[in-house]
Amino acid sequence: MTAHAEQTTPLAVQATPPTRQAAPGTVTNRVGFVLGLADDALVAAQRLAQWCTHGPEMEEDIALSNIALDQLGAARLLLTYAGEMEGAGRDEDALAYQRDDREFRNCLLVELPNGDFAVTMAKLLFLAAYQVPLYTALAGCGDERLAAIGAKARKESAYHLDHASLWVRRLGDGTDESHRRMQAAVDEVWPYTHELLAPDPTAPVDPATLRVDFDSAVSGVLAEATLTVPETSWTPDGGRNGVHTEHLSYLLAELQVLHRAHPGASW
Amino acid sequence: MYGNDFPADDTSGGLLGEVEAAETALREAAERGRRGAAGVNPAAYFAEVIAADQKVEPRDWMPEAYRATLIRQIAQHAHSEIIGMQPEGNWITRAPSLRRKAILLAKVQDEAGHGLYLYAAAETLGVSRDELVDLLLAGRQKYSSIFNYPTLSWADMGTIGWLVDGAAIVNQVPLCRCSYGPYARAMIRICKEESFHQRQGYEILHTLAHGTPAQREMAQDSVNRWWYPSLAMFGPPDTDSTHSAQSMDWKIKRFSNDELRQRFVDMCVGQAEVLGLALPDPALCWNEERGAYDFTQPDYGELMQVIKGAGPCNRQRMEHRRRAHREGAWVRAAAAAYAAKQANQKEQANQKEKAA
Numbered sequence: 160m161t162a163h164a165e166q167t168t169p170l171a172v173q174a175t176p177p178t179r180q181a182a183p184g185t186v187t188n189r190v191g192f193v194l195g196l197a198d199d200a201l202v203a204a205q206r207l208a209q210w211c212t213h214g215p216e217m218e219e220d221i222a223l224s225n226i227a228l229d230q231l232g233a234a235r236l237l238l239t240y241a242g243e244m245e246g247a248g249r250d251e252d253a254l255a256y257q258r259d260d261r262e263f264r265n266c267l268l269v270e271l272p273n274g275d276f277a278v279t280m281a282k283l284l285f286l287a288a289y290q291v292p293l294y295t296a297l298a299g300c301g302d303e304r305l306a307a308i309g310a311k312a313r314k315e316s317a318y319h320l321d322h323a324s325l326w327v328r329r330l331g332d333g334t335d336e337s338h339r340r341m342q343a344a345v346d347e348v349w350p351y352t353h354e355l356l357a358p359d360p361t362a363p364v365d366p367a368t369l370r371v372d373f374d375s376a377v378s379g380v381l382a383e384a385t386l387t388v389p390e391t392s393w394t395p396d397g398g399r400n401g402v403h404t405e406h407l408s409y410l411l412a413e414l415q416v417l418h419r420a421h422p423g424a425s426w
Numbered sequence: 427m428y429g430n431d432f433p434a435d436d437t438s439g440g441l442l443g444e445v446e447a448a449e450t451a452l453r454e455a456a457e458r459g460r461r462g463a464a465g466v467n468p469a470a471y472f473a474e475v476i477a478a479d480q481k482v483e484p485r486d487w488m489p490e491a492y493r494a495t496l497i498r499q500i501a502q503h504a505h506s507e508i509i510g511m512q513p514e515g516n517w518i519t520r521a522p523s524l525r526r527k528a529i530l531l532a533k534v535q536d537e538a539g540h541g542l543y544l545y546a547a548a549e550t551l552g553v554s555r556d557e558l559v560d561l562l563l564a565g566r567q568k569y570s571s572i573f574n575y576p577t578l579s580w581a582d583m584g585t586i587g588w589l590v591d592g593a594a595i596v597n598q599v600p601l602c603r604c605s606y607g608p609y610a611r612a613m614i615r616i617c618k619e620e621s622f623h624q625r626q627g628y629e630i631l632h633t634l635a636h637g638t639p640a641q642r643e644m645a646q647d648s649v650n651r652w653w654y655p656s657l658a659m660f661g662p663p664d665t666d667s668t669h670s671a672q673s674m675d676w677k678i679k680r681f682s683n684d685e686l687r688q689r690f691v692d693m694c695v696g697q698a699e700v701l702g703l704a705l706p707d708p709a710l711c712w713n714e715e716r717g718a719y720d721f722t723q724p725d726y727g728e729l730m731q732v733i734k735g736a737g738p739c740n741r742q743r744m745e746h747r748r749r750a751h752r753e754g755a756w757v758r759a760a761a762a763a764y765a766a767k768q769a770n771q772k773e774q775a776n777q778k779e780k781a782a
Contacts, residue, residue: 426637
């Protein structure tokens, strides 16, 4: 879908002994970057899983569960890798269940409540339009593990993008009510896309380089769906630094409640 | 991944082998082909097909009562899959590890798939899925009463897999030989997946039973709550079962409620021992003469109450489904409107092409 962003400095850095300074692409940076992607996927999976048995039709219950499973699968691979890079003995469950909301690195977009089906599809469209070029770029990066994860996940994300695009077109160009709801959803969610593409030149893939692909995927769908992008200068962010919306803590409370009630137990 | 102190790979007590055998029989029957044709006496031909253990297919003549019985049974089965997503769906967001979360999500997704598959089987009998869903939502068709019990702990995910899916398999394996072809074929596929579900439930309980004291207690409490409702899944005792005799003649049903219940109990006792969990029945003991376990019957009065709508979760389950259906109405309407627009545009484009 996109030319591989060949910004593979991290591999070279990996071989050099740790330095005190957080130079571009240090292991610490990379752990943070991978945790960000992992948390995006984990939190998105949790939100999508909340739809299970609530979908507007039975086929959609299956589809949303499927997408949740894909996101969860990517989250597990990424969390495991982040834990290994960190070297503190934390596995996927330690990272998913034992961190507090201030330690999560996901973007705000994925933690927003599901809202109605239009809001969920707007969130999925924007997330997938970001993840497709991101994973594609990762698939070509010099870090073998990330490349392998990217190669697997980009195929799944392409399907998510396809699914969300179809629904956004159906809802945008369906009935008056669905158009109104879909436009309201785009208006509500759009400002949160800013954070997805915020520049980070030290990352294995600088999100700013994904802008062209993101815009072309999204603008085509919105135009066909007879929808418009709101004009706003409001660009909420903070997720990548652990400063979240009020929603994340509740989401994590639910996700972590049982695991935390039984310290040290295996499941 | 699994402990090595499991009784066997197949925790369904050899039932998976019966599914395989049913599949082979189905194939052989198809290769043999049916003798003769419906001709002037379709009723006689129908009886011949049943007697020869051949399959009745959608376009064949069949007695209206046979059709009605199948629609009722397949629809009830489909509804059970759809409603049955709720008690387990209740724990997806709180699953205690990411691996368990993924497995549970996939399992609930399988159930939605089974539901759709069964609705499709019912549709071959000349009824639409929408009609059947409306009957469910109007409370005019039932689903399995077991799903009207609440899932109060994570261990219930294990117990539902082990006991509830286990009972379902015992019930459903004979249906793989059902005389109606589409239902028999659907059941073969579904039983294979159910057997996997049962195994994962068993594994959850095994892990809990060998875990911390609190986990062990959680597991035992769960088995205590689900044992008798699981026994009740086989329906009322044979003396009170209204649909059984005719269904047996038609080879829709192959074993009586009590036979299947006994088979289930006999299967569970050894597995409970391996789990190290007690079945909550002090009267449970081996009867040498019968070659089977004696056990306490479930409370059929309670079963009738739950069937009538007075179980702990009947109202909640129905309201949940009605709400999802109601809140999704605008989405379905949009999809229909969009499809109509697309078809219209295509039509206009075609006409333009013709004109040019």
